[in-house]
Amino acid sequence: MHTPLLFQPISFRSVTARNRIVVAPMCQYSAQDGLGSDWHVQHLGARAAGGAGIVMTEATHVSAIGRITPHCLGLWNADHQALLARLAKVITMCGSVPAIQIAHAGRKASSQVPWEGGKPIPLDQGGWQPVAPSALPAVRGATVPHALSASEVKDIVGQFAATARMAREAGFKIAEIHGAHGYLGHSFLSPVSNRRNDAYGGDLNGRARFLLEVVEAIRGEWPEDLPLWVRLSCTDWVEGGLTIEDTVAVARMLAATGKVDLVDCSSGGVSHEQKIPSLHPGYQVPFADAVRNQAGIATGAVGLITEPTHAAEIVANGRADVVLVARAMLADPAWPIRAAKALGVKPDLLPQYLRAAV
Numbered sequence: 001m002h003t004p005l006l007f008q009p010i011s012f013r014s015v016t017a018r019n020r021i022v023v024a025p026m027c028q029y030s031a032q033d034g035l036g037s038d039w040h041v042q043h044l045g046a047r048a049a050g051g052a053g054i055v056m057t058e059a060t061h062v063s064a065i066g067r068i069t070p071h072c073l074g075l076w077n078a079d080h081q082a083l084l085a086r087l088a089k090v091i092t093m094c095g096s097v098p099a100i101q102i103a104h105a106g107r108k109a110s111s112q113v114p115w116e117g118g119k120p121i122p123l124d125q126g127g128w129q130p131v132a133p134s135a136l137p138a139v140r141g142a143t144v145p146h147a148l149s150a151s152e153v154k155d156i157v158g159q160f161a162a163t164a165r166m167a168r169e170a171g172f173k174i175a176e177i178h179g180a181h182g183y184l185g186h187s188f189l190s191p192v193s194n195r196r197n198d199a200y201g202g203d204l205n206g207r208a209r210f211l212l213e214v215v216e217a218i219r220g221e222w223p224e225d226l227p228l229w230v231r232l233s234c235t236d237w238v239e240g241g242l243t244i245e246d247t248v249a250v251a252r253m254l255a256a257t258g259k260v261d262l263v264d265c266s267s268g269g270v271s272h273e274q275k276i277p278s279l280h281p282g283y284q285v286p287f288a289d290a291v292r293n294q295a296g297i298a299t300g301a302v303g304l305i306t307e308p309t310h311a312a313e314i315v316a317n318g319r320a321d322v323v324l325v326a327r328a329m330l331a332d333p334a335w336p337i338r339a340a341k342a343l344g345v346k347p348d349l350l351p352q353y354l355r356a357a358v
């Protein structure tokens with residue numbers, strides 16, 4: 001029987017994944033001082049053994065002040081690197097390609113973990129002052145962020161490169177820059193949060209400069225034969241914010257560098273006034289489709305993709321190259337095995353789990 005494209009291998013540069021299903025980045029809010037634990041090992045290991053082609057870490061931050069919450073993962077010292085190396089090893093052992101999402105939370109840093117409310121943590125309760133392109137808080141009542149000087153921006157670009165170097169040494173094969181959800185990269189791109197009038201602000205070219213400098217700097221440390229992805233919020237879902245047309249233009253800039261291999265197409269997160277007209281299955285897929293087919297770069301589709309036939313359709317019809325699954329994979333680490341069964345495919349699994357697919 002013909003194997004659906006979803007279950008055919010895919011290659012980016014020298015890296016080949018056994019199928020086109022990606023475990024989406026999912027914060028576990030379970031680290032201490034940026035350092036993960038056995039929790040992260042079991043979480044990512046189980047999902048790799050469950051048959052996904054690629055398993056991505058949660059947002060892994062380049063500095064302490066770049067963390068969303070005090071319990072987010074980081075990669076800026078040797079202890080962090082040792083844990084990340086364990087994660088890359090266990091993902092690889094279980095048959096998946098290990099990917100790392102490299103992040104800086106920008107003005108959304110210093111927040112409580114979601115199950116404590118997710119609100120900004122004030123300075124006198126253990127919070128810290130976030131940094132941002134402009135001194136505009138993400139939500140009312142949050143500590144006003146420090147507007148970065150141009151030389152402070154360069155320092156952060158350097159931190160992204162340093163984290164990428166440590167990730168490479170730790171054994172990761174794909175790096176993804178987190179440029180979505182209102183965090184630092186997105187807050188530079190969006191006119192909602194970037195009111196600068198220097199080289200890092202103004203028109204879309206200026207607002208994209210930070211992201212392009214991060215790409216350039218990471219590529220200085222990330223080998224040519226390994227893929228680099230970028231996650232973008234394709235629309236801000238708010239009047240005066242980024243639109244899909246802007247995102248196609250940014251994707252063209254990324255493609256033109258020759259250094260980026262895929263745009264992971266998410267949306268929203270920069271404005272608390274955002275209004276998503278309809279949250280339906282695959283509601284962000286049209287963005288992956290537009291970027292792929294108008295900017296000429298591979299894309300990932302993500303968001304309310306829970307049914308195997310839906311995932312297969314997206315890839316088969318050329319709307320995206322890979323499908324990222326988050327919540328459905330949280331509920332069921334063996335989602336890819338279930339998807340293979342539903343599509344009548346024999347999945348590529350480790351021998352210990354082969355009988356799960358029969």
Ligand code: FNR
Binds near residue numbers: 057058180303328
């Ligand atoms: C997320 N998401 C997310 N996105 C991201 O870029 N970096 C991250 O670290 C996280 N963390 C995170 C944690 C948890 C618990 C959830 C549920 C989600 C967003 C995620 O990757 C995905 O884009 C959305 O969840 C939409 O996909 P699903 O859940 O509809 O498949």
